[in-house]
Amino acid sequence: MTLDLIDTHAHLDEEAFAGDLKDVVSRASEAGVGTILTIGTTADSSRQAVAIADRFESVRAVVGIQPNYVAEASPGDWDVIVELADHSQVVGIGESGLDRYWDYAPIELQQDYFDRHIRLSRDVNRPFVVHCREAENDVVDQLRRAAREGPLSGVMHSFCGDTATMMACLELGLHISFAGMLTYRKNDDLRATAAQVPLERLLVETDAPYLAPVPRRGKRNEPALVQHTCACLAEAHNMNAEEMAAIASANARRLFGLNAG
Secondary structure (H helix, E strand, O other), X not given: OOOOEEEEEEXXXXXXXXXXXXXXXXXXXXXXXXXXXXXXXXXXXXHHHHHHHHHOOOEEEEEOOOHHHHHHOOXXXXXXXXXXXXXXXXXXXXXXXXXXXXXXXXXXXXXXXXXXXXXXXXXXXXXXXXXXXXXXXXXXXXXXXHHOOXXXXXXXXXXXXXXXXXXXXXXXXXXXXXXXXXXXXXXXXXXXXXXXXXXXXXXXXXXXXXXXXXXXXXXXXXXXXXXXXXXXXXXHOOOOHHHHHHHHHHHHHHHHOOOOO
């Protein structure tokens, strides 16, 4: 049986896909991945995401400037994101957030851009996508401040935090998305956290070409492989993969305003 899957986070503009993008999208479709969200990380990457979404019927774009790139953004780059946000193929804003693992941008500048993305998501009525690496407390604090201005609509992408962080994000109205790390043998704690996420808040993703799931760990990741993360998440919730795929895809359609495939 073919699963009903949506890969809510991939980077199809990456050089890793330059030689065979059409085949990558075709393999995803054959695996049951009806929609792929390709995520911008810079102004140029966001332009490419929109162009790829225009090229492939199954692809939609999310536009933004990822926190590790905000220091090198030119003055006009944010204007590009604002302009792209209204494009018909754009379904979300991001990825944005905070990253204390890489020392590529001052945290204050990351926080400024994170606020910009949240405000833009409200302005265009599209959810935002949160990148968080070794900055869980900072992200939660900033989201709580933003929530004072109104409800939040967004997703914690490639979630690898603890249960307390997960609960805080759920209380703020966010969805929780899991990538290939969920399948890694050492990550029992992450699977235990995933098991506690309410079904209506779960999403699955690849973060391709990174973080390939078991049994393809260490290889190039691609959207077709989201089926393995979905199966792992299903096991954590004591259900079969078909059931989990249907739930996660319904959540993605609702959050991102996608048409049923």
